[in-house]
Amino acid sequence: MIDKRSIQIALPAAITPLNKGLGSFDRALDADDIAKLNWNLLREDLNLPTAVLYQDKILHNLNWMRQFISAYGVKLAPHGKTTMAPRLFEMQLQSGAWGITLATAHQTQVAYAHGVRRVLMANQLVGKQNMAVIAKLLPDPDFEFYCLVDSAELIDQLGTRFSQLGLRLQVLLELGVDGGRTGVRNDQQLQSVLSALSRWSHSTVLCGIEIYEGVLNDESSIRAFLECTVQVTRKLAAEDRFHRTPILLSGAGSAWYDVVAEVFSAAKFEFPVEIVLRPGCYLTHDVGAYRQAQARILEHNPIAHRMRSGLVPALHVWAYVQSIPEAERAIVGMGKRDAAFDSGFPAPALHYRPGRITPQVTPSHWEVTKMMDQHAYLQIEPGDDLRVGDMIAFDISHPCLTFDKWRTLPILNKDYQVIDIVQTFF
Amino acid sequence: MIDKRSIQIALPAAITPLNKGLGSFDRALDADDIAKLNWNLLREDLNLPTAVLYQDKILHNLNWMRQFISAYGVKLAPHGKTTMAPRLFEMQLQSGAWGITLATAHQTQVAYAHGVRRVLMANQLVGKQNMAVIAKLLPDPDFEFYCLVDSAELIDQLGTRFSQLGLRLQVLLELGVDGGRTGVRNDQQLQSVLSALSRWSHSTVLCGIEIYEGVLNDESSIRAFLECTVQVTRKLAAEDRFHRTPILLSGAGSAWYDVVAEVFSAAKFEFPVEIVLRPGCYLTHDVGAYRQAQARILEHNPIAHRMRSGLVPALHVWAYVQSIPEAERAIVGMGKRDAAFDSGFPAPALHYRPGRITPQVTPSHWEVTKMMDQHAYLQIEPGDDLRVGDMIAFDISHPCLTFDKWRTLPILNKDYQVIDIVQTFF
Numbered sequence: 001m002i003d004k005r006s007i008q009i010a011l012p013a014a015i016t017p018l019n020k021g022l023g024s025f026d027r028a029l030d031a032d033d034i035a036k037l038n039w040n041l042l043r044e045d046l047n048l049p050t051a052v053l054y055q056d057k058i059l060h061n062l063n064w065m066r067q068f069i070s071a072y073g074v075k076l077a078p079h080g081k082t083t084m085a086p087r088l089f090e091m092q093l094q095s096g097a098w099g100i101t102l103a104t105a106h107q108t109q110v111a112y113a114h115g116v117r118r119v120l121m122a123n124q125l126v127g128k129q130n131m132a133v134i135a136k137l138l139p140d141p142d143f144e145f146y147c148l149v150d151s152a153e154l155i156d157q158l159g160t161r162f163s164q165l166g167l168r169l170q171v172l173l174e175l176g177v178d179g180g181r182t183g184v185r186n187d188q189q190l191q192s193v194l195s196a197l198s199r200w201s202h203s204t205v206l207c208g209i210e211i212y213e214g215v216l217n218d219e220s221s222i223r224a225f226l227e228c229t230v231q232v233t234r235k236l237a238a239e240d241r242f243h244r245t246p247i248l249l250s251g252a253g254s255a256w257y258d259v260v261a262e263v264f265s266a267a268k269f270e271f272p273v274e275i276v277l278r279p280g281c282y283l284t285h286d287v288g289a290y291r292q293a294q295a296r297i298l299e300h301n302p303i304a305h306r307m308r309s310g311l312v313p314a315l316h317v318w319a320y321v322q323s324i325p326e327a328e329r330a331i332v333g334m335g336k337r338d339a340a341f342d343s344g345f346p347a348p349a350l351h352y353r354p355g356r357i358t359p360q361v362t363p364s365h366w367e368v369t370k371m372m373d374q375h376a377y378l379q380i381e382p383g384d385d386l387r388v389g390d391m392i393a394f395d396i397s398h399p400c401l402t403f404d405k406w407r408t409l410p411i412l413n414k415d416y417q418v419i420d421i422v423q424t425f426f
Numbered sequence: 427m428i429d430k431r432s433i434q435i436a437l438p439a440a441i442t443p444l445n446k447g448l449g450s451f452d453r454a455l456d457a458d459d460i461a462k463l464n465w466n467l468l469r470e471d472l473n474l475p476t477a478v479l480y481q482d483k484i485l486h487n488l489n490w491m492r493q494f495i496s497a498y499g500v501k502l503a504p505h506g507k508t509t510m511a512p513r514l515f516e517m518q519l520q521s522g523a524w525g526i527t528l529a530t531a532h533q534t535q536v537a538y539a540h541g542v543r544r545v546l547m548a549n550q551l552v553g554k555q556n557m558a559v560i561a562k563l564l565p566d567p568d569f570e571f572y573c574l575v576d577s578a579e580l581i582d583q584l585g586t587r588f589s590q591l592g593l594r595l596q597v598l599l600e601l602g603v604d605g606g607r608t609g610v611r612n613d614q615q616l617q618s619v620l621s622a623l624s625r626w627s628h629s630t631v632l633c634g635i636e637i638y639e640g641v642l643n644d645e646s647s648i649r650a651f652l653e654c655t656v657q658v659t660r661k662l663a664a665e666d667r668f669h670r671t672p673i674l675l676s677g678a679g680s681a682w683y684d685v686v687a688e689v690f691s692a693a694k695f696e697f698p699v700e701i702v703l704r705p706g707c708y709l710t711h712d713v714g715a716y717r718q719a720q721a722r723i724l725e726h727n728p729i730a731h732r733m734r735s736g737l738v739p740a741l742h743v744w745a746y747v748q749s750i751p752e753a754e755r756a757i758v759g760m761g762k763r764d765a766a767f768d769s770g771f772p773a774p775a776l777h778y779r780p781g782r783i784t785p786q787v788t789p790s791h792w793e794v795t796k797m798m799d800q801h802a803y804l805q806i807e808p809g810d811d812l813r814v815g816d817m818i819a820f821d822i823s824h825p826c827l828t829f830d831k832w833r834t835l836p837i838l839n840k841d842y843q844v845i846d847i848v849q850t851f852f
Contacts, residue, residue, distance in 0.1 A: 017539075018535065048556070081763070081799060081800060123748070124759075126759060127474050127815060127817075129472060154814045180751075181751075183749075325576065326604070331608050336826075337507070337827075374507060391553075405852070426446065
């Protein structure tokens, strides 16, 4: 899937000394040069705050998801919007991913420029320049691309544009739910979309069906939605609406991929179907919403239950204690500019005093109680052994909104040595 | 203040086709080349979503703040963390700013690399690499730098490091409040800091006093804190603790700068004092917390009251309507990856249908009710004239957390033509 020979977009993708969270260097470097600089986090070679990935944990999570996906015989197109890091896309594809899911034309262009050649854009393609970006990539015979449609209005716009260009756009019908996000809600909307697809059959090619169950909050509603999706797939297959064999059937964000895998693979379609799941956050995991989701999966899903361990948090934001102005409050140099805060604050995980041998697990009563743009309030207890200049590693909630705060994230080995680096392209 | 001749850090600061929100181009360009591409937002030359700045509104806000600051005879060091855009720092300095305020060593390095030569780092400088970054810049005789101290522990660390290097670090004493962020709370802490400064007098030079009143929420507490700050300044001046003439006295975020200007300038110190205010968000303004703050300022501050108009929102995020799946709901291609959401959702401002002459003000009942990573839910009414592919401009709340979602922001003239571009360095 990674074919760097045909990259057509010039990339000045150098890592510059002006990226935050790195060590000292004087000129722009390529990612491959970073390991040679011999930076070590515990030696304070990095400029804190910094967001780092742990290689062993990333590999663990990659393997865990590969095993899970294989057990169901389904395909994985991890959502790349989470990290927007082509180096991680490459690791995901090398670990057996079928393709990369993305959310926008811009993201697709970034992935393409770094060699990704199969993209499921789990979103509508709207607007002149967004269509132009995709139109520029489609002539590459090695590039396989799908995007969503959920209205006749959009299909008319796509059909007009892509037929003018003499291009065929592969689309998936998105089904939605009342009160949800995108996606057709009812049979009237469905028929309208199907008619539009017929009108533009030379330029818009229906290849399958897509849903995002994550707009629902409870398992029974999700199962009902999935069953309905299976029925619509059967119905449209019977009407010979699809122009791809196997038919693509895609669902699953990072919280309910187990249920989607179970229901879709249990459907036993009487025609060839390629089931593609799209979780994105499994790679780094978190200690917020996705840890909760994973606990449910480990408890209830028979395959996950049999695997020896679950996903592990693989991303830390490290920061310095910069002031301890009150006996129960430390101020840490990490804020909303550095870590997600929208589904729970970062949680202290490790404490390290420069000069010591190794970080220690933080006391369980340490807790972030407030975040400002560049600061976090850390609640401690009087007498806790904490000093200005100490380093704290924070687990995070919501990896997506943490990754997009960083242009570069060092990858560490178990000795906290920087052995690689990923660049993000938000 | 801008001296580009002495830049010592190599900058591959090219704008690449992989930045989101731009038009079509094939190779990395310098910012100066962007205007030549003749992009126009209304012609759909930009890839939406995009965050844009309006030149006339930016200039209006620059002038407004210059007049306000001049009327009080104080100095302005706008907080650069908001935008982290050197092109905007340059405009602020050309508009009379005394210097740029920043929050971290990394941010200081970015500003220095782009020619800024006077920085008030309104934060503690903590950790080996952060100190190294600043130590590398200090030998430049044209570079003037201040950072904060609020503990003997930190001063001991700074003193040790900077005396080893034979450098003198100019510091401001930070005063704080109980329950607040950083800053000394009481006389005991104050004496401890002053003793440490005496111990390290050859390497840490006390130049003034700094506060951040924004940790308090009501005007009377803020006024009391400011009065206390004035008293401490007088006391330490009488003790001859400061080694700068005039003494630096700095306060003010983007919400209470009027009160800080008023109280500090009314103090009538009997010794030379340079009062430096640090609002950052005035440049783009917003329609959330800062609009509320501005309303209070326009109503109560006599100088602002006399000026003909207030600050105006100068930043829009433009996005496409991608689906209208229900009569009362449109889904817009703009999410938490594109705009701040922590102090109010973006607010629809303009509606434009490609092909029409000009954007229209949006109906007042249109409202963003939810944001996901890449989508916003827009509440509309049945029968509203809205279509898939229409463009909507959103005013935003909290410019800081919007800027850091974008690596490049086009600057538009009144005809929506791209006439310049700013790059951010988060």
